[in-house]
Amino acid sequence: MIQDQERFLQSIEDTDVTLLPISVEDSIQESLTQDLSNTHLLLLGEVHGVYENPHIIYFLYKQWGFRPLALEWEQDLTETIYSYLRTGDLDFSMIQKSNDGRITSGHFALLKQLQKEGVLDSIVCFHPPVWPSTDNGRDELMAHNILSSFLSENTLVVAGNYHTQRNRIIQGDTILHPMGEYLVKEIPNIPLCNIKYRSGSFYNFEIEDFLTLDDNITQNYLYQEDEIYYLSLGKAHPAIIPHTQSNCST
Numbered sequence: 001m002i003q004d005q006e007r008f009l010q011s012i013e014d015t016d017v018t019l020l021p022i023s024v025e026d027s028i029q030e031s032l033t034q035d036l037s038n039t040h041l042l043l044l045g046e047v048h049g050v051y052e053n054p055h056i057i058y059f060l061y062k063q064w065g066f067r068p069l070a071l072e073w074e075q076d077l078t079e080t081i082y083s084y085l086r087t088g089d090l091d092f093s094m095i096q097k098s099n100d101g102r103i104t105s106g107h108f109a110l111l112k113q114l115q116k117e118g119v120l121d122s123i124v125c126f127h128p129p130v131w132p133s134t135d136n137g138r139d140e141l142m143a144h145n146i147l148s149s150f151l152s153e154n155t156l157v158v159a160g161n162y163h164t165q166r167n168r169i170i171q172g173d174t175i176l177h178p179m180g181e182y183l184v185k186e187i188p189n190i191p192l193c194n195i196k197y198r199s200g201s202f203y204n205f206e207i208e209d210f211l212t213l214d215d216n217i218t219q220n221y222l223y224q225e226d227e228i229y230y231l232s233l234g235k236a237h238p239a240i241i242p243h244t245q246s247n248c249s250t
Helices: 002-014 026-039 053-064 075-087 105-116 135-149 179-186
Strands: 022-024 041-046 068-074 122-127 155-160 169-171 174-176 192-197 201-203 207-209 220-225 228-233
Touching: 002 105, 022 026, 022 053, 026 041, 026 053, 026 220, 041 053, 041 179, 053 105, 053 155, 053 192, 068 075, 068 105, 068 135, 075 105, 075 122, 122 135, 135 179
Parallel strands: 022 220, 041 155, 041 192, 068 122, 068 155, 192 228
Antiparallel strands: 169 174, 201 207, 220 228
16 A cells, blocks of 8 residues: 555656647637537546546646536545645545546646646535446436536536446447436536547556557547547556556556
8 A cells, every 4th residue: 555655646746737739620619618608517538547638637627617627536535635635635545445547646636736727616526435236326326416516617527438428328128327318318418528549558457458540640639520529639548546556657
């Protein structure tokens, strides 16, 4: 634990939260701005455990003026985060077992940077501390937790890209209802942005590689297709997470 804690805390200090070079055409900028004026909420679907994910959040904050940030973290971490931002001391015991890539050192560096710039109004941790018995129950509860904290400010909701889907998913005889489906029942036409990782690696219990896409596009850019926004990331790198003996840096 001590080795993990020291490495994680040092990684927070070493992480420089900067704007990724992401190209956005004027038409896309205007389209998402209009969507946000109607809903004040954007769903961002990610693959957990990517170093660049917090930097993408930072880019979206700077580009579209979000204020609250909602994360797929357990609700009982809310006070841990606020205490860290107030004092600079992180209760590592609260996150030490996290190994699925949702929580990374880059996220804590991001929260510090957003607070420093005065643009972080609130943090919503919407994952239930105790998992419900079904996936549908979990996603319904996560949607409820977001809606109960929603204040009609531009809010960025970040979750795994399964949870952010806005339509039901049929798998054989099973019908799954992701969080996004529950949300759009209450707030229609919520825009969705999925991060498309074109190459590289991520950390989800262990380091895994993305399937490299064959279009040889390496630059980062935002585009829209079939009413979904996509942020194309040229190359991903595994993040530093709290609990692992083989943490990797970029």
